[in-house]
Amino acid sequence: MSWQDTLTEYIAAFIDGLAKSGVREVVISPGSRSTPLAMLLADHPSIREYINIDERSAGFFALGLAKASKRPVAVLCTSGTAAANYYPAVVEANLSRVPLIVLTADRPPELRDVGAPQAIDQLNLYGNHVRWFREMALPEGGDNAKKYVRSQATRAVSIAGGLMPGPVHLNFPLREPLVPRLEPAPYEQSDPLHPIVLKQHLDVSEETINAVADLCMQAKKGLIVCGVIDDKDFSAAVLQLAESLGYPVLADPLSQLRSLSDASDLIMDSYDAILRSEAAKTELAPDVVIHFGGMPVSKPLALFFKRLAKVNHIFVDGNGGWRDPHYLSSEMIYGSETIFCKKLSQFPYPKNQAWINNWKRVNALAKNTIRSHISMSDELDEGKAVSKFCELLPPECAVFIGNSMPIRDMDTFFHANNKNIRLFGNRGANGIDGIVSSAIGVAVHYHPLFLLIGDLSFFHDANGLLAAKQHKINMNIILLNNDGGGIFSHLQQAENGTHFELLFGTPTGLNFKHAAALYGAQYSKVFSWEDLEASMLDAVQNEGINIIEIPTDRNKNLQNHRSLWQNVSQEINQFFQGET
Amino acid sequence: MSWQDTLTEYIAAFIDGLAKSGVREVVISPGSRSTPLAMLLADHPSIREYINIDERSAGFFALGLAKASKRPVAVLCTSGTAAANYYPAVVEANLSRVPLIVLTADRPPELRDVGAPQAIDQLNLYGNHVRWFREMALPEGGDNAKKYVRSQATRAVSIAGGLMPGPVHLNFPLREPLVPRLEPAPYEQSDPLHPIVLKQHLDVSEETINAVADLCMQAKKGLIVCGVIDDKDFSAAVLQLAESLGYPVLADPLSQLRSLSDASDLIMDSYDAILRSEAAKTELAPDVVIHFGGMPVSKPLALFFKRLAKVNHIFVDGNGGWRDPHYLSSEMIYGSETIFCKKLSQFPYPKNQAWINNWKRVNALAKNTIRSHISMSDELDEGKAVSKFCELLPPECAVFIGNSMPIRDMDTFFHANNKNIRLFGNRGANGIDGIVSSAIGVAVHYHPLFLLIGDLSFFHDANGLLAAKQHKINMNIILLNNDGGGIFSHLQQAENGTHFELLFGTPTGLNFKHAAALYGAQYSKVFSWEDLEASMLDAVQNEGINIIEIPTDRNKNLQNHRSLWQNVSQEINQFFQGET
Structure with a gap:
């Protein structure tokens, strides 16, 4: 040979x-x-x-x-x-x-x-x-x-x-020479001699289910938390479980639960704003929590749980990993999340309607406060931009969410809906690198796809756009440009100004119109909410890469976020004062 | 505390x-x-x-x-x-x-x-x-x-x-909180309590020197090869050694020996073209070779040495590594290259003037053939572009050489001169990645700096330009744009056309004018040799980033390289036929 x-x-x-x-x-x-x-x-x-x-x-x-x-x-x-x-x-x-x-x-x-x-x-x-x-x-x-x-x-x-x-x-x-033979065709003869692996899921034993069911029977205030998890069967199963148990579901944007064709009223989508209120943290404290998926993005949620160290926290991980950065878990169950939900649903649980209603009312209150806060502002700030972006998303689309501020803003503004929108993000290491390319990969399979991304992250992987150009992949990029690292304004180092702009603000002054031209992308810069609406409608019609840039100001973004959260906290504190 | x-x-x-x-x-x-x-x-x-x-x-x-x-x-x-x-x-x-x-x-x-x-x-x-x-x-x-x-x-x-x-x-x-104290100033008190390491070089023993000197005494046809090495003391010492031994020095562009303020006529700069001739490989075969530095870029040189497996190859490595991919070394000496050269120079060696003259004449012949070949062409091909670029380089400048074709073209066209030009490249792993940023790092210390780079490599690290923009670093980029991977045209896979453009040619169709605009660079596209001259003179005067793009055609580049090498081989074969 x-x-x-x-x-x-x-x-x-x-x-x-x-x-x-x-x-x-x-x-x-x-x-x-x-x-x-x-x-x-x-x-x-x-x-x-x-x-x-x-x-x-x-x-x-x-x-x-x-x-x-x-x-x-x-x-x-x-x-x-x-x-x-x-x-x-x-x-x-x-x-x-x-x-x-x-x-x-x-x-x-x-x-x-x-x-x-x-x-x-x-x-x-x-x-x-x-x-x-x-x-x-x-x-x-x-x-x-x-x-x-x-x-x-x-x-x-x-x-x-x-x-x-x-x-x-x-x-x-590999040694030279390196060129293989293409004639006669290398794959013509079918070679049946290959092993195949038939994949299985981890089961959940009756014993485990019975123990958890007992716990839930005794609990008065249960919660389900769904972090990053993407599985249609799981989505259906966990909603069934929530109904059966009567537990509100705190659903991270990347849990896929906020946008199903048939939304459940047990889905809580404003806990990040709610749990900044001291009253809420006391009044809404659970006595058992069931956790699914990777860590939710919400920091207030994490701080809330850290105060609840003595509560039963049941973690279910179908891959047998360990995602519990706050050392909460009282039980870590290695078994299929879907099987766990289905099996655990099959008991008649007593329901605490007051508990459910409290969560629902506070969630609705928070959401209304967010909406009215947003509607009062005419400024091009990031919060309102993301809120409007969410409103304008067409049904059945997909969104890739950038790290740093976009995922946090989506957590605040992407409210539960029936549009059946699929959400993607890179929440393994949470890097701002590689986001453009990851989104392009998703865009091969989902159309229309929207990428919500900040300017530094866009810059970091702008090279990724070449593949979209070369392979004629359609995608719509919402570029939130606050000219630098906006997230750092929320941290302590912003308070002492020394070296701040140099090391953290890092404004680049880049005009991304030129990046769009380099990759043959359609480009528009949005100066008003009407512009954004028109551009998004336009983008869905256009083939190829569409870039919609929204210029914002880092300081204003910070102030508006803070006043929004203050508003929500005030409303919630008042609500609980009225209750007691 | x-x-x-x-x-x-x-x-x-x-x-x-x-x-x-x-x-x-x-x-x-x-x-x-x-x-x-x-x-x-x-x-x-x-x-x-x-x-x-x-x-x-x-x-x-x-x-x-x-x-x-x-x-x-x-x-x-x-x-x-x-x-x-x-x-x-x-x-x-x-x-x-x-x-x-x-x-x-x-x-x-x-x-x-x-x-x-x-x-x-x-x-x-x-x-x-x-x-x-x-x-x-x-x-x-x-x-x-x-x-x-x-x-x-x-x-x-x-x-x-x-x-x-x-x-x-x-x-x-590091644990939170992460903000350090800047007042009172953290570095005000001098703290003398720190160890310091006083760095030494590896010496070379008298015994080793005597053994090598004996070998050189007996040798009739010696060569010195300098690959990648950047050390002013070594440059002086190796030229002294070459004079003392009467050995031609085959000097890679990155040996720094081709451009000193006082050029030696023992520096051979056209061996890559010469050693494509069968006659040259026979007539110019040495009986001892002393190797310094990282592997030279020339493939004909490598093939030449592979035929000389029975010859004494002495490798000197001051860092104690092992850079001998062709398994040539008869002795591997771990000692300072400079000390080795200085010590070995101090003997009276018999000189083979015919051997020296042969190399000098053939080198001159090759160089003249290259020059006249280049002067006959009016086309914007890469060879002529690099040749003209080398001519136009001002004294005392620095050049960062990209990988793939630019380093190979510099090997052919950067001839020995007195301009004291410093050459840089990334020849550890020879990647096309990171070249722009590496050059910007050099440009902080050398002015004017020229970067000679191909289009894929430029694309790969165009992000690097942001630092040049932000830190106001001056640099001049000569962008050889053949719209794809030009080096692959020289390989066997180009002969069978199947999948070639898809997998190897990889044309991007990018218009780099837009990349220049993104980073606020001056940009010019060169359509004639006069344009190139004018643009290079302009660039040296301009502050900031200057990009001079030279569009070329991959097929023409290949043909012109091949006909150039054929010409040189013909001339050299004729020369040796005349000799015998």
Whole structure:
């Protein structure tokens, strides 16, 4: 067998193994050492390839694809620093439990650590941040080699999409010549010899359910908290559980529960504003809390719970992780969240209607106060911008929410509705990096997609827009431009002015009109609420990339946020004074 | 002592330790967890801070500062994916032996691996790619804590700038509140209690020198090869050695030997073109070779040496590394290159004038052929562009050379001269990433600075330009735009057209005029050689960022390179036929 045939059959068997295990998309960055993998991926009939020149953006683009498609997605780059550029996306995929198959080409052993070009130490390149690392064997001929390489593909996909989804890394040492054979077609003969993994969920035992049900029977004031979690079956099951128990559900924007086609009146969406009031923290304190999903964004919620250390906090984690930064958990249950909800719903619980009504009334009061506060302001501040943005969102759309201020503003202003809007974000490591590319990955699968993002985060990953341009992906970017790091104004370092603008404010003075022109995006700058409405309606009609920039002022944003929260607290304090 | 005083004194002692050990520059990316380090770095009277919002660019910017200043440079970022963005620069610093002090802020132990925001596993984040990693203690009061933290600072600088320079990583767990005390001034009291490391070089023993001298006495055809090395003392010493031995010096552009104020006629600058000729490879074969520095860029040179496996190849590495990808070394000498040259020069060697003259004549012939080939072409191709660029460079300037094609074209067209031009490049991992930022770091210390870069590489790190804009750094960018990955046209995959443009050509269609506008750069597009001359003269006069774009065609570039090399080979073959 010729070297080219050996190389081709070995690599093609691997790629076919990925495809047979469910991989449908790959993001490829150009390079030479990766040639056999790149060409044979491009040649595979059931894998779609996306080119992305900046590997950092490529990693996040793949992350977005995987989040949206709920399938493992592969990324491929050549040897050297290219592979190091994947690191931020790998870290995020690890913490947000997203399946990524990272494929890196490498020099063969004899070209390592001897000063050869583009040769870096790629073994365990991502350290503890991947679920699995394999240094692959050099390409070899024969059935045993094919069995080996197919099995590695299956296991890679299985581990990446397994009980605790996340990134895996396979490093391919490759010798020249690197060009594979494309004729006769490498995938014509179907090769049935590959293992398949049939994925299971963690069950929840009757014993566990009975114990939790007993607890809930005795509890008088229960709450359900849903942080970051994205699972349609879970959404239905947790609402059923809430109804059965009579527990209000504090739903983070990324729980998907605030926007279902059939909204439940148990969904609480204004707890972030509510729990800034001392009276509310006392009057609305629960005696049992069931937690699902990643940590909610709300800081007042976290502070509220920290005062409730003696209350039963039941955490359910279907992936068997540990997400409890405030050391609240009295029980940590490793079992499918959906199964847990379904099983726990099947008991007749006594309901505390006063408790439910109290939460509902306070939530409605907070929401009304927010709305009237917003309606009184004519200024282009971030709060009102996000509030209007939420109002204008069309049904059945998707929103990718940037980190730092956008996710916090969505927490305040994205109220429960029936529009069935899907929300995405990167809440594993909460970085402002890679957001544009992650959103573009989601936009491949969801249309229309809106990205709500701040100026520093947009700048950080503006390179990501090249892929949207090249692959003709439609997306709408709402760019909240306060010229710098707005979140820092909320912190203590803003009070003493020394070095503040230099180190934290960091105004860039960039005119993003030029970035839009670079990537062939439609661009509009919004100076009034009517402009925003017109631009958003326009954007949904336009193909390609639409950028709607909203210029705001950091100091005004801060003042308006503070006065909003004061208003809400006042109203709530008055409400509870009236009650007693 | 208050917590703020404890925090301040601990962190200030660390930073003062860095300063006392020689750190003068730090590149800071904004963040909250890093507040005490950022504020106290900004407050230190002898450390200059640069803000860089994109941590990937920040890492490379620091790398450029360190290359130019020949001092360890610190970088600081907050916790989370921010730190992962440094990875490409860390990898490059490791392989190109550049001292970087990477400082990352982290959550304290109790907020790790529990789902807290922006908390990733930062321990050993850069794996084998750093010389030293320390997880720092939590800030504490008292003299012992200060002694500890100062000692860590000194050791970090000492290891980063030590015998094998490279990156080090210190991770700081920090608890809230994070704002340090700035009044009274934290650095007013001088604290003499810090250790200092007095750096030494590796000596070369008389025994070793005598053995090598014996070898050189017996050799009839000796060569010196200087790859990537940047040391003024070495430049003088190796020329003295070449004169003493009568050996031609094959000098890579990044050896700094092609452009000294007093050029030596032993410097060979056209071996890359010469060694494509079969006749030259036979006629110019040495019987001993002394190698200095990192691997030269020339592939023909590498192939030439691979045929000379039985010849004595003496490698000298002052840092005690191993840079010999072709397994040539008969002796690997770990000792200062400068001391080696000085000591070895002090013997009277017999000289083979015919050998020297042959090299000189062939080198002159190659250079003349290159020049006349270039002068005959009117087209805007990359070779001629780089040739003209080299001609137009003013004396005493600096050039940062991009990877992929620019470094190869400089190898062909940057001929020996007396202009005392300093050349820089990232030849550790040879990535196309981070080049813009590395060049900006160099531009802080060298003026005028020219960056020669291809379009994909420029795109990859265009974010780096924000720091140039914000810090008012002057630089001139020669942007060779062939709309894609030009180097791949030289490879085998270009021959079979399938998937080629998709995977390797990767045209972006970007109009870089808009990138220039985004960063407030002067921009001109060059359509003739007269344009280029005018633009370069203009650029040197202008403050700020100047971008001169040269559009070229990938296919024409390939054809012109090939015909150039054929011409040179023909001339050289004829020359040797005439000789025999």
